[in-house]
Amino acid sequence: MTMTGLVVIAISGVTALSVQREQNTFHQEWKERASLLLDTLEVVARDPLYDLEADVLSQLISALAQNHPLLTSGHIYDSDGRIIADLHRQGPVYATQSSPLGQRLINSEPTVFIWQSQQLVAGRAIIAGEQRLGAVSIGLSTAPLQQKVARVRNQGIVIALIAGGLGASIAVVLSRSITTPLQALVVATRKIAQGDLNQQVPIQSHDELAVLAQSFNEMTSRLQQTLSLLQAHKDELEQRVQERTQALSEAIQHLQQTQTQLVQSEKMSSLGQLVAGVAHEINNPASFIHGNLTYASTYIQDLLDIITLYQRHYPNPPAGLQEAIDAVDLAFIQSDLPKLLQSMQVGSDRINEIVRSLRTFSRLEEGDFKPADIHDGIDSTLMILKHRLKMATGNGIQVVKHYAPLDPIDCRLGQLNQVFMNILTNAIDALQDQEAAPSSPSQQPPTIEIRTRSLSPDWIAIHIFNNGPSIDTEIHSKLFDPFFTTKSVGQGTGLGLSISYQIVTEHHRGRLYCHSKANWGTEFILELPTHHPDETMPDLAAADR
Template sequence: MTPEQFLEIARVLPEPLLLVSSDGQLLATNQPVADMLGLRRQQLREKTLFEFVTESANDVVKYLQACSSSRAMVIGSLTLRKNDGQTLICRSQGAVIQPWSPESSALILLRLENRILASSNFVLLNEKIDELAKEVQRRKQAEEALWKANQELEIRVEQRTTVLQETLNELQLTQTQLIQAEKMSSLGQMVAGIAHEINNPVSFIHGNLHYAHKYTQDLIKLVQIYQHFFPNTPSEIQEYVEEIDLNFIIQDITKLFQSMKVGTERIQEVVQSLRNFSRLDEAELKQVNIHEGIDNTLMILEHRLQARHEYPEIKVIKKYSQLPNVTCYPGQLNQVFMNIIANAIDALEVSAVNGQWSKVNPQTNHNQTLTKNNPQIEIKTEVIDEKWITVSIVDNGLGINEQVHSKLFDPFFTTKPVGKGTGLGLSISYQIIAEKHNGQISCFSVPGKGAEFVIRIPVAHSDEI
């Protein structure tokens, strides 16, 4: 850039600008410089910088050299001697600019700034920064307060939601218990009613069997005495004795009474089991034989275990260990066995319909011809230690997939068609085992292969100790 080019540009700029050589020669200045010094621009022509500043020539040259050897802008201070004799302290910013030819020496562009003005600008700027900082602070505080209030609100909403959720859960649980209790109590009442109705006639059949047997024996004896004293009976009697095969009757009648006795005893056992199952009277803790509860439950479900229509027989394999009597609510525990075994039967029935067990002869529909992978339920009891026992109920039905597994114990969760399942069986079982007996109930399953439910209960009940 030549001094003329510089002047072209500097003329329009409002700030004081000077173009000087590194030895202090004033090459060009603009009007604001002349104004600052109180001179006309012509008076600055062919002058040196030293003539207008109070600093020593040495200091000024040092500053200019610093400017010409640096690529960055160099800040300095120059005290101008004004035409009226006053001095003016200026901040100067110096930068070397490209010489117009390689031979020419470095040119330095100086920009002056009245120190007082600059510092008052600085003060103003500081004040502004202060104000801004305060404003920022205020906004930050407001934001923080807002955030806090928001947090508190969120916590309160969360607390309220938790309380509501808990209430909802409790209500659902109560509803569950009520429905299941109602279900079980009507089943219990029906079972107890049937047991009672059967019990009376069976009792007098069983009671009279003994006399019926004795009376027939007496009558047979009487016939035999007749035969002895009157061997030559009329032909009609002879024919009739042959027709009815009297000798066979005499031999068979004792067996007949014996089997009738066994039959009525069996009915009495069944009645006793039904009564035990309903255990309507036992809302209190009792020491019971767990196996009896399981057997009674199996008996109630017996009709579902036998082969029917498209369903094959379900084999029950019992692997009972020597168990101590367990203190529990027997009616409730039976309810758990009932729910789990009924679920196993449901699963096995679905598997049977789906053809999980291939038939040996696909032409026949005989359930007996199934392969050895017959539908089965295994019930195993074990003593873990002197305090705990387990009951495990395993089926080889369709099993339980991940999705179902995670909701298994949720109230009203069911995969069964409407009208078949209420989805309460396992949730109530969980409640009975976990809450009423301080035990645990868990489920393991390999989808497609079956499911296992393990109940772990303490031998002694905490309410009893």
């Protein structure tokens, strides 16, 4: 059948070439005929066109049509491209608008040929000297061409049908002896290409095709064995690559986590040193002020007592002294000066309180476990965050503390301060986001509640609750994963809670939980041993939670 198709294609190609040759010959012949008609029409129409004798021009083009039956259209144009004579209209034509074809012909030098579906349109400008008098155009029917093309095409079709019939007969004969075995071989090859290596070509003769089939079957068997061996090696290699990739991925993640944690620890250590330095620099002059305020208050009170005693013994001072007393408003000074000293004392106490908080928070670099009051660590962290608590929302964030009487515990208070800082900062961010959300705000004022309690003689618990938006269930299990954050790029590294979890669970052998519910809030619970984690202590699971 393939040979038959080739024969048919070849005959079709020859037929197409013949049709093309006939078309080219006809085109050339029709162009020459159109040029002769244009030459005739140009000669006889030049003088009438010069004098714009429309009647004569109309008669000329009508006479031309009678002598040439293939003429389908004819026009004569004036110098502006307007039709003044038309083959299909009797008498002169006085067109008011220029014809696009007429304008094109007037502005063209050579003869213009335009092939259309039913005719060949040819035209040229009529020139007298350097003056363009107008233009003429004619249309010749292409019906003879179509008849020739149809005749050649029909001949080609007849020849192709005859050749196809002969080819099909020959193909049927050949397929019985050659094509059928080859077809079976092709079918088996395609199935093997699709992955079915169990294909075998049946051997039904003893000729060359049988030898080919035998070789094909042997090749298939060897190929099946080779592919089985390659598949085994491929599976083993993929397993090794997967194991190495997993190990490398874990190593890279651990390296990134360690590197980031080292940077974070270095930042916190630097922060601790900076805070300690600032606290020290503030404490020195503040100590002078605080220590001298007591003496200054005593001295000033003594002076006020002397003035009062003086006024009692000398109620009528000299006129000059009385004017000075009235000028400085001595009575107001006597009543306001103790209040001024009292406010200075309050400010000095406040400075001392801030310095103590800074010193407590600055214990980040301490690496040893030491007894420490956990409440001091919480209060110092709140002191550091006091400006954010005031400015986070419109009316600030309310902090409620419920401290149970707890003894100092063995811990690294600087690291726990870092945990408090991370949890409280996240709580402030959550409450601030809730306040800025376009949805209706919560009816409850933004609140952070901190509660401590004793679980047993060896364990304590710290609850840090905020009534902000709850944490989605699908991300709850990822809270303590390294680099996981719900904040936008540049606002969080995703390491705060991860480092906090590591400090609580690994460094202090404690536990860190998170509970969150819709329309309630979020609570983080720290459970810490009261003694050094290396010491033997009972499991928290046995303690009352």
